[in-house]
Amino acid sequence: MREEDLEIAIKVVIVGNGAVGKSSMIQRYCKGTFTKDYKKTIGVDFLERQIECDGEEVRLMLWDTAGQEEFDAITKAYYRGAQACVLAFSTTDRDSFEAIQSWKKKVEDECGEIPTVLVQNKIDLLEQTVVDPEEVDLLARALGCRLMHTSVKEDVNVNAVFRFLTSRCLIEMRREEEEYMGNNVLHPLTICAFGPPTHNNKGLNGNGTIVLRSGKTKNRKKKNLLKNTCRLL
Numbered sequence: 001m002r003e004e005d006l007e008i009a010i011k012v013v014i015v016g017n018g019a020v021g022k023s024s025m026i027q028r029y030c031k032g033t034f035t036k037d038y039k040k041t042i043g044v045d046f047l048e049r050q051i052e053c054d055g056e057e058v059r060l061m062l063w064d065t066a067g068q069e070e071f072d073a074i075t076k077a078y079y080r081g082a083q084a085c086v087l088a089f090s091t092t093d094r095d096s097f098e099a100i101q102s103w104k105k106k107v108e109d110e111c112g113e114i115p116t117v118l119v120q121n122k123i124d125l126l127e128q129t130v131v132d133p134e135e136v137d138l139l140a141r142a143l144g145c146r147l148m149h150t151s152v153k154e155d156v157n158v159n160a161v162f163r164f165l166t167s168r169c170l171i172e173m174r175r176e177e178e179e180y181m182g183n184n185v186l187h188p189l190t191i192c193a194f195g196p197p198t199h200n201n202k203g204l205n206g207n208g209t210i211v212l213r214s215g216k217t218k219n220r221k222k223k224n225l226l227k228n229t230c231r232l233l
Contacts, residue, residue, distance in 0.1 A: 007050075009059045010169050012162065013079055015103045016088035017096035018066070021121040024152045025088065026062045029162055034153055044078045053166045060162060079110035084117075084165040087145065091122040094130040097139075104143055115168035116145045117161055124151040 014022045023045060028034050030047040045064040050057065063078050085107050089096040100118065107114070118140045120131070140147035146164060150157040 007057050007059055008170075008173070009061060010084060010166060011061045011063065011082045012084045012086065012165060013063045013065060013082045013107060014086040014088060015065050015079075015107060016086075017090075017093065017099050017103075020088045020090040020093060020096045021150075021152045022064050022086075022088050025086070025119075025121065025150070025158060025161075026064050028152050028155060028158050030062065034155070036153070049162075051163070051166065053163060054170050056170055058166055058170070060166065062162075076106065076110060079107050082107070082111050082114060083169050084115045085111070086117050086119055086161060086165070087143075088119045088121055089131075091120055092125050092128045092130060097131045097136070100139060101143070104145075115165050115172070116143070117165055118143060118145040118147045119161055120147070120149045121152060123149045123156065124154050 014026060016022055024034060026045075026047045030049045044066065046061070047064070048059055048061045050059050052058070063082070065078060085104075087100050087103055087107075089100055104116070107116075118136075120136055136147065148157055148161050148164070150161060152158060
């Protein structure tokens with residue numbers, strides 16, 4: 001199979017309290033639609049979109065997870081293998097803002113450190129805000145995350161969120177390839193982070209998709225895509 005026949009698939013999880021706009025965000029991004037009627041997500045929902053970013057064809061697999069505690073046991077399993085994360089809170093919901101650190105920890109417990117964006121949604125309702133801009137900035141810096149302000153209703157910055165995460169993932173993937181090639185010049189066929197070159201194309205699924213896989217290991221601090229990258233040369 002030729003490299004140009006392959007695509008890159010990136011799994012993104014969108015987490016945060018209920019009613020902050022997670023489902024609406026992926027509906028807006030993948031389908032271009034918006035509804036103001038709130039419908040609680042039961043467990044998880046999934047949509048995908050094919051995009052071109054930094055010269056690569058990328059399939060984004062977006063996992064919308066329930067924000068209610070009763071679904072924790074279900075949703076945690078779907079964090080595994082994620083390469084990027086959206087932490088979402090609402091301008092008009094103080095509790096959703098204060099829960100962000102807890103949501104980040106839940107994702108890190110399953111995925112380690114991955115490219116993450118802190119998203120303040122519903123900026124079209126700034127006159128009803130219950131969070132101060134300075135404390136939002138402080139939280140973003142404390143978490144080491146890019147802060148982005150969105151209005152899913154008005155379609156403001158939704159595309160920018162996912163394009164930024166995709167670009168970050170591609171940068172990490174390319175860096176890992178270069179590092180791997182530097183250490184394995186003689187026999188590289190398939191590059192999988194934290195593992196030797198494989199010669200049976202296990203990094204590929206049946207339709208020629210490069211799935212960026214999780215390689216979570218115990219007692220190792222992971223950063224970005226060090227554990228997730230798998231790319232055919």
